[in-house]
Amino acid sequence: MKAQLYLYDSLRRKFQKSIELFNDTYTNRINPIFKNIEEESEAIGLKRTSS
Secondary structure: OOOOOOHHOOHHHHHHHHHHHHHHHHHHHHHHOOOOHHHHHHHHHHHHHOO
C-alpha cells in the first residue's frame, strides 16, 4: 500500500504548481545539458590525447 497525503484544494494547487515548475525546469533546461555528458567527455578526452 502506498502512503497518500490529502490536502485542501488550495494547498494542492500551490504544491502542484511548485512541482510542475521544477519538472519543467529540469526537463527543458537542465536535462539537455547533461543528457550526453559521457559522450562529450569521451570525445574531448580523445581529442586531447590525439593532439
